[in-house]
Amino acid sequence: MKNIFLVIALLFSSEIFSQENGAQGGFIHLSKVEKPPLSSDCKVSTALCTANLIESFLVRNITSAGALTTGTSGKTEITTKVIIDTLGQISWASIKGIPLETGKKLAERLKEMPAFAPGEHNGQKTNVIVDLITPFHFWEKENFSSEAVHYSNADSKAMWHRCRKKEDENCTPLEIHDWMSKRINLDKVTEPGFYAFTTSLVLNETGNVSRIAFHGGTDNLASEIIDKLQKLPQFEPAKNEDKAISTYFIIPMTLQKSAQ
CATH class of the missing domain: 3.30.1150 (Fusion Protein Consisting Of Minor Coat Protein, Glycine Rich Linker, Tola, And A His Tag; Chain: A; Domain 2)
Known part of the structure; x- marks a missing residue:
């Protein structure tokens, strides 16, 4: 009985924590959400503005976090995925196409972006998934990280x-x-x-x-x-x-x- 009570208590605590961190409300892709998360910098209330702001942040910070190549310079595509939670904050981010450690650092920096107005779907705040593919050309001196x-x-x-x-x-x-x-x-x-x-x-x-x-x-x-x-x-x-x-x-x- 004590074990059952403990599990219920843990689940209840977890639910409160999730609500406080905007994890409730389901998940929907940016391309399908009725009201996208928006920034005050968006002059037009469209999902494209949200995607462009995230990509612009990536472009401005791409050379800051460490090595971009594993020895081969040239053209590459960076895949970025983020979740904008029901508080309008980027709560999770992943960046692929560059060395792992650099991708992790850039993903953490994405979380520092100013909060958006939360996305909404069916009249409720929702977590919004954003996927981006950004082409770059890189050049880097050997062993510079x-x-x-x-x-x-x-x-x-x-x-x-x-x-x-x-x-x-x-x-x-x-x-x-x-x-x-x-x-x-x-x-x-x-x-x-x-x-x-x-x-x-x-x-x-x-x-x-x-x-x-x-x-x-x-x-x-x-x-x-x-x-x-x-x-x-x-x-x-x-x-x-x-x-x-x-x-x-x-x-x-x-x-x-x-x-x-």
Whole structure:
């Protein structure tokens, strides 16, 4: 009898815990939910906005958590699955297609995203499953596996040589953007038009480019961008507490290929 009472008590406690953590309400896919979980950043109340925000977070953080390859650079697809619970928080996340430990770290960072307004189905709050497949092109120096700090969060910022006498902390990313714009050869892009893409690059503890992630654009454009970025000159490395650290930059760009 005591054992039966103990089981009932445990089940009751578990149910209360689940309710407090938004685990009640069933599970439904983002594509089928009547009212998707939404962010205040969504100007249009659609499931696509929710998916785009999660993917954008992944793109911005992809180079921060460690090694992206197991020795082979090139094109890959990252599979992301998250559950947004009935409190609007990402309570579970999984990222596949990159080394296991890096995927685990990025999944934990996804849980730090600002809460959404909870999804609803049949008039009740529900847990919403989100699946994403995101293509990337990666390049990484052999045996480089360090995590990286965003350049703006370093005590002493990584510095382009032309920025030594300037007080603007945005000088270095702007110089990188300008350097890329002047050197990218669009002859490899066959179709005219506008091409928007995001490149994230990591400078290691000596200030050299050691990891690159490219998202958007075409395969030929990715190859061109990555090839050029590997040729960036050495920077003064970033530091935290007077110790050199790896740091990453996010460089969004839009280029136009004119018709011949």
